[in-house]
Amino acid sequence: MSKTAQPELVTARLRLRAYRTEDAPALHRAFGDPVAMRYWDTGPSADAGQTERRLRFALKYSPYDRAVWIVTRGSDGEVLGMINYHHRAARARRVELGWMLIPGYGRHGYMTEAARGVIGYCVRELGVHRFEAMIEPGNAASLALAERLGFRREAEELRDRDCVDGQFRSVALYGLLAPEFVG
Ligand SMILES: CC(C)(COP(=O)(O)OP(=O)(O)OC[C@H]1O[C@@H](n2cnc3c(N)ncnc32)[C@H](O)[C@@H]1OP(=O)(O)O)[C@@H](O)C(=O)NCCC(=O)NCCS
Numbered sequence: 231m232s233k234t235a236q237p238e239l240v241t242a243r244l245r246l247r248a249y250r251t252e253d254a255p256a257l258h259r260a261f262g263d264p265v266a267m268r269y270w271d272t273g274p275s276a277d278a279g280q281t282e283r284r285l286r287f288a289l290k291y292s293p294y295d296r297a298v299w300i301v302t303r304g305s306d307g308e309v310l311g312m313i314n315y316h317h318r319a320a321r322a323r324r325v326e327l328g329w330m331l332i333p334g335y336g337r338h339g340y341m342t343e344a345a346r347g348v349i350g351y352c353v354r355e356l357g358v359h360r361f362e363a364m365i366e367p368g369n370a371a372s373l374a375l376a377e378r379l380g381f382r383r384e385a386e387e388l389r390d391r392d393c394v395d396g397q398f399r400s401v402a403l404y405g406l407l408a409p410e411f412v413g
Pocket of ligand 1: 338
């Protein structure tokens with residue numbers, strides 16, 4: 231498979247595809263929502279235009295560093311959220327993962343299914359051995375998702391690791407090795 235074109239990933243219920251400009255309004259329902267963004271490493275967007283600008287930059291496919299998939303429902307193409315890997319260290323065979331569902335699409339197992347698709351792809355096609363997730367200790371939904379996938383908490387809090395709108399945030403480090411993946 232070419233590593234220069236972003237691959238589409240298909241799972242039982244989902245199609246994970248590259249970002250398109252017309253996805254911005256749907257994704258703004260997450261990126262503009264202070265509740266959905268309360269554990270993200272940036273604050274919510276002020277308006278749809280800011281979401282569009284940040285996505286245009288952040289969603290650029292750059293496979294040796296990062297890739298973002300828009301999570302859509304296979305049956306009707308509804309945009310449900312996004313999942314990415316970033317900070318890829320190819321020689322160390324390591325990536326970080328990030329995930330976000332649009333409010334209203336939680337608790338259907340969509341992100342578990344999407345993450346399984348992305349992790350499987352990274353292991354098979356990119357040879358990734360280690361996955362990391364930085365999760366704020368209060369983010370129960372994200373911690374539960376990581377644990378469902380086989381991630382383990384590896385460190386006490388990484389203190390003041392992020393700074394969001396002038397406020398430092400501490401995170402927990404979760405790690406998953408490829409043989410431990412619960413697919
Ligand atoms: C983190 C986040 C993606 C998790 O969403 P989620 O809905 O809990 O995750 P899933 O889509 O995998 O759904 C799992 C839930 O669906 C349930 N479920 C229903 N059908 C399911 C199925 N077929 N398969 C798996 N789970 C299913 C699970 O039991 C689970 O619910 P529970 O937590 O009550 O047990 C979401 O909370 C979010 O977007 N948060 C805001 C952004 C954020 O903080 N991102 C992370 C930064 S580190």
